[in-house]
Structure formats: structure tokens, C-alpha cells
Amino acid sequence: MLKEKDNQLSIYSILYDKIPENHTLKLLRDEVDFSFINKMLEKTYCKEYGRPAKEPELMVKILVLQKLYDLSDEKVIENCSLNLAYMYFLGINPEDDLPHPSLLTKFRKSRLEGNLTIDEIIIEIINQCIEKGILQKVSGITIDSTHTEANTKKYRPERVMKQLAKKIFKTVKEENGEIPSEINQEIPDYKEIENHDEARKTMKSYLEETVSKVEELVELEKAPETKALVNNAKEILADPKFIEQRGVRSIVDQEARIGYKSKNDPFFGYKTEFMMTTEDRIITAVHTGNGAYVDGTKFDELLELTKKTRIKIPEVYGDKAYFKKPILDKISELKAKAYIPVSEAAYRIDEERFSYNKDSDEWFCSQGNKTIKKKHYIRKCGKETYNYYFDREQCRNCPMREVCITGKTVGKVLGIGINTPEFYEYSQQQKSEGFKEKYKKRACQEGKNGEMKNFHGLDRAKWYGLKSMGLQAKLTALAVNLKRIAAILSSKRRIISKHLSFLLISMVKSTIYRKFI
Structure with missing residues (x-):
């Protein structure tokens, strides 16, 4: 159950005065209200029974710190117990206990697994900042996708089938006590077969026979893990893309797929699509798909999430991948201007003729x-x-x-x-100079993609599966948004400070001048 938040400051809280006024975490704590997170997630906790739980606000803030500084579960908890700025941002006293690192994993899976929660947090924070005048209410938006490598190697289909067979044998032995003698445990050595197509056919035939024998000789109703593995193997073998090396390439992460950064530059993992404002460079919506995801497929969903931030959209920017009739029509419905280069795949007229x-x-x-x-x-x-x-x-x-x-x-x-x-x-x-000049705004998207991959861990998946990758991408977007909001706040404070200094100097000079007169 959730306990009432203790707002009592300890005598050690005076240490927080040592944190610089323009520190990123101090600016965020002072200007952004995170208390809505507790109300958003309170229904996922029991109100009357169980031990008092750590507040969702605290847990989300820890996850933000983790992405902001690219830390492991253990390291972020360690740093939260030592770093004054971290403690101030979390809203805890220096002597307060922090959750065990394992609780972060449980919180991610049990409270945030749907990922919609993070979307709502991103939207609420943007709305807050617009109301306070921190972010601009009118801004163009730009859309792009970036790739993330899977947290595992990719294997040829024959290697995957060998791993599946081994895993089935191991599970049958654990649940059944022994492997029936009728099941052939001699896995073919596919490496000795020079022709890869022949090797795959041999391994497929062997795995199909193994699955059939296990179904026949093992009581699967009494062996749930074996049953799940057998069904998984049948599903993989039934996919025609599998043998063509366009399906499952790892039994550890079965949702990762081969994608292409360019024509001859493949990768194995996931693609994340971001929609972002061009003026403040704030991410408004995120979608994650496997490596074979086609850019623009979820454009409508991303646009609807962006609309919830109440940002007015006069312009939409994208690369050639987004030059599609449904996307252009959607932009037209918004009464916005599309700045998307013509794609040769959709438009093939020789304009010289x-x-x-x-x-x-x-x-x-x-x-x-x-x-x-x-x-x-x-x-x-x-x-x-x-x-x-x-x-x-x-x-x-x-x-x-x-x-x-x-x-x-x-x-x-x-x-x-x-x-x-x-x-x-x-x-x-698009041949006009005005279009070319405006289109330069899209470059901010590339910089944001690089920032998330180089400094916040989005270059490689931390966990396995599409849901986990989606959560990682959205938490990263939330973290870089907060980082950007702090930078805007810091910049505005510097401008105000300069104006005040100028006014003070002017007043002093004026006073001295009048005294001498």
C-alpha cells in the first residue's frame, strides 16, 4: 500500500544549500511538479493491505536519474545515497532509506510495463511547462527514427534451431525426470554441411521430429515449461521468414529483427520513432518497433499523443521516408505546412522532360x-x-x-x-529557397538522436523484448526532456540576472551622477 509522503525536513537538509542554484536537478525539483505521478499510479497499489510501498514519484525519479546519467540499477541507488543533488531531486532527507536495486526491476515490470504511463508523464510535464511559459505553445514538429542494437548476438537459423533443441532437452529432463529413449538427442552437426540451405533443411527436419516426439511421449499438461517451449518452437518453424533469415535470430530476444541503417548497412535490434518540437527540442511522442519497422507506420498515433500536449503545430518536418500520401493528408488536416522532401519511390517524373x-x-x-x-x-x-x-x-x-x-x-x-x-x-x-532554409530546422532531430545514443544508453538495448525496449526508449525521452527543460530554465535565469545586474549598475551610476551634480 502507499504511505503518506513525509514532508518533514531533517537537520541535515541544510546541506542542500551547497547545491548550485543553476544545477540541473535543483532547477527541475524547483520548477516541475512530479506529485501527479502518485495519483496516476495509486490504483495499481492496494490501499489497505501490505507493507508501505515506495512512492511511485520517487521510483520514477530514480529511473529518470538512471537514464539521465546512464547508470545501472545498483549504481543509481549507490549514487542516490551519496550525491546531495540526487537526494534533493528525489525529495528525500540525507538519512532516509532508499529502495533496494531489485525493486527498480519489479517497479518497471509491474507498474510501467504498459508504457502508456510514461507517455502520460511526458505529456503532463510538457503541459506544465507550457502553462508556466517555460516552453513555447506554438512550434513546428519533426519526426525521425533511430536504431538500437539488441542486447544479444544474431545467429543463423540453423544455430537457433540447435539452441531450441538443447533447451527442450534440458527442460524435459528437469520436469519429466528423464528424456524418453525414443527421442533422438544426437543433434546434427550442421557445420559439416557446406551448403547453408541444406544445413537449414536438415536442422528444420530434425527439430520438427524432436517436437513431434516430445508431444507424443511427454505429458505436456504436467510439464508447462516444456509445453511453452514446444509451442514456441512450432511457432518459429511455421514462420516462412525464419528460414529466410528475416525472422527470429536469437532465442534470448525473439522480437529483435534485422533492419537497415542504409542500403548496405544492416543492424540487429529495434527502431524507435520520435516526434519532437523544433523550437524547444522537446520530445512529444515515442514509438518503438522491431528492426524491420517501416518509418511513418505509427505517424497518426504519434501525432495524437503530440496533440495532447496542446502544442499548436504550424509545420511538420521529416525526411523522404515520410513522403507518403496518408501522412501528407494528415498534415493537411492540421492546416500545417509539410516540409518533407519528395521520395523517388513515390514520385518518378522526369521534370526536365x-x-x-x-x-x-x-x-x-x-x-x-x-x-x-x-x-x-x-x-x-x-x-x-x-x-x-x-x-x-x-x-x-x-x-x-x-x-x-x-x-x-x-x-x-x-x-x-x-x-x-x-x-x-x-x-x-521544394525548389524554392524558402523551403530549403526552413528545412534546416529538421537537423535538430539528428542531434537529439545522437544525444540519446551517445550519452543516455539508447545505442544498445538494456533488456530483451519489444515492451522492455519501448520502456527504455520512453524513459530516455523523459530524461532528455527534463535535461532540456533545465537548460531552458538556466538560460532564462541567466538572462534575468544580466538584466538585473544592468539595472543595478544603471541605478548606481545615476545616483553617483546626481550626487556630483
Whole structure:
């Protein structure tokens, strides 16, 4: 159960006066109210029974410190017992007891596992700072994703199947007392098979036979761990991506996947997508997917979370991966301006040869010929296209005919995607100097990604699985947000201090001048 928070200061609290006024943690403690966390999580605790629990506010603050300074569970508790600034931020007295490091793991899993709680904390803190005038109420937003390496190695499918077989044998022995003699425990040596495809087929056949025998000879209802392992093995083998090396690559972390930082630069792990303000560089929403996650898939969800911060959004920035019709339409619904470069995958018009007039809905070629009609087609795959037809007579006598037209076709037919006319307008807007100058704002996203990976541990997963990775990413976002808020507060205090110093000097000079007169 939750106990009443003790606000009584001890005689040792005077030591907090030694903390500099502009220290990050002192600024945060003085300006940001974290008490809402207790109310947010009070329903997850029993009100009347059990030992008094550590306050959720305290636990979340410890997790923030852990991410802020990239510490382990043991190290953050050790530092909290020694560092005055840490104690002041936590709101405890120097002699107070701190939770055991193992309690941090329990708190993360039992109270924060859903991850939505961290989203709510991020939103509430941003709202507080907007109301106090610390953060700007109107700001553009930028979106990007960054990769995180899994906390395990990736293995070939044949190695994964060997590990699964070994784990099944070990679990059967522990739960059943012995392994039935009918089960073949001689795992094939796939390394001796030169052909990798053949090695995978051999290992797959062996594992399928092993699973079948275990189901036949072991009472799985009395062996729950064996049953779970068998079902897990069947699920992995049933995935066609597994043998193609695009599925499970580690039995320790089965949700990590292969992704690509660039065309020839793969990684094994997860991708985290952030939405962030361009003015104050505050993260408003976070989503984590496996390494194969496609950028922009959760754009709507991230935007809805950002809206809850009550920030007005006049502009949206992104890279080419976000140049998609649904995303552009969503931005248009916001009545915001999209600063997203055209993607060659979505828009393939050679603008040196063709131009478009949206008012007349006509395409023009570089030789002055124009389209005279268009037809709408729906292919068998469901994809919609337009065919624009140029005037035959002009094409017949055109000097570029041999370059432009192949085969027996008389007039040029321009086949385009259904969204190409609209994308043409975006393409023209992006050639302006104004667009290029504005787009420079997106660079703040790259800096934030680097900060989280280089200084706050987001370069590598701390735990296993998608939920744990999502929690790590959101706690990191919360920590860097608080760090940024402290920096803004410190900057504003310096400006105020300079103004006061200037006024004081002016008053002194004025007094001296009047005295001499």
C-alpha cells in the first residue's frame, strides 16, 4: 500500500544549500511538479493491505536519474545515497532509506510495463511547462527514427534451431525426470554441411521430429515449461521468414529483427520513432518497433499523443521516408505546412522532360506538346493509375520522337500514379529557397538522436523484448526532456540576472551622477 509522503525536513537538509542554484536537478525539483505521478499510479497499489510501498514519484525519479546519467540499477541507488543533488531531486532527507536495486526491476515490470504511463508523464510535464511559459505553445514538429542494437548476438537459423533443441532437452529432463529413449538427442552437426540451405533443411527436419516426439511421449499438461517451449518452437518453424533469415535470430530476444541503417548497412535490434518540437527540442511522442519497422507506420498515433500536449503545430518536418500520401493528408488536416522532401519511390517524373498544370489538368513535354485526354485504370493488384495521352500529330513530327517513344506507338502515353499530379505541386514548392532554409530546422532531430545514443544508453538495448525496449526508449525521452527543460530554465535565469545586474549598475551610476551634480 502507499504511505503518506513525509514532508518533514531533517537537520541535515541544510546541506542542500551547497547545491548550485543553476544545477540541473535543483532547477527541475524547483520548477516541475512530479506529485501527479502518485495519483496516476495509486490504483495499481492496494490501499489497505501490505507493507508501505515506495512512492511511485520517487521510483520514477530514480529511473529518470538512471537514464539521465546512464547508470545501472545498483549504481543509481549507490549514487542516490551519496550525491546531495540526487537526494534533493528525489525529495528525500540525507538519512532516509532508499529502495533496494531489485525493486527498480519489479517497479518497471509491474507498474510501467504498459508504457502508456510514461507517455502520460511526458505529456503532463510538457503541459506544465507550457502553462508556466517555460516552453513555447506554438512550434513546428519533426519526426525521425533511430536504431538500437539488441542486447544479444544474431545467429543463423540453423544455430537457433540447435539452441531450441538443447533447451527442450534440458527442460524435459528437469520436469519429466528423464528424456524418453525414443527421442533422438544426437543433434546434427550442421557445420559439416557446406551448403547453408541444406544445413537449414536438415536442422528444420530434425527439430520438427524432436517436437513431434516430445508431444507424443511427454505429458505436456504436467510439464508447462516444456509445453511453452514446444509451442514456441512450432511457432518459429511455421514462420516462412525464419528460414529466410528475416525472422527470429536469437532465442534470448525473439522480437529483435534485422533492419537497415542504409542500403548496405544492416543492424540487429529495434527502431524507435520520435516526434519532437523544433523550437524547444522537446520530445512529444515515442514509438518503438522491431528492426524491420517501416518509418511513418505509427505517424497518426504519434501525432495524437503530440496533440495532447496542446502544442499548436504550424509545420511538420521529416525526411523522404515520410513522403507518403496518408501522412501528407494528415498534415493537411492540421492546416500545417509539410516540409518533407519528395521520395523517388513515390514520385518518378522526369521534370526536365515533363511539367504539369493543375488548373487545366494537363501535362506538357519539353517540346511544347500537351496531353489531350486521360484515362483512369485499376490494375489487378488494386493499384490505381492514370494514362495521359499526348497529341499524336505533334508526336509524329517531334524531333525527340526516337528518344521518347519506342515500338509502334504513334503518340506518347504518360503513365503515372494516381497521386503524381499532387506530388508534382510538392516538388515545385521544394525548389524554392524558402523551403530549403526552413528545412534546416529538421537537423535538430539528428542531434537529439545522437544525444540519446551517445550519452543516455539508447545505442544498445538494456533488456530483451519489444515492451522492455519501448520502456527504455520512453524513459530516455523523459530524461532528455527534463535535461532540456533545465537548460531552458538556466538560460532564462541567466538572462534575468544580466538584466538585473544592468539595472543595478544603471541605478548606481545615476545616483553617483546626481550626487556630483
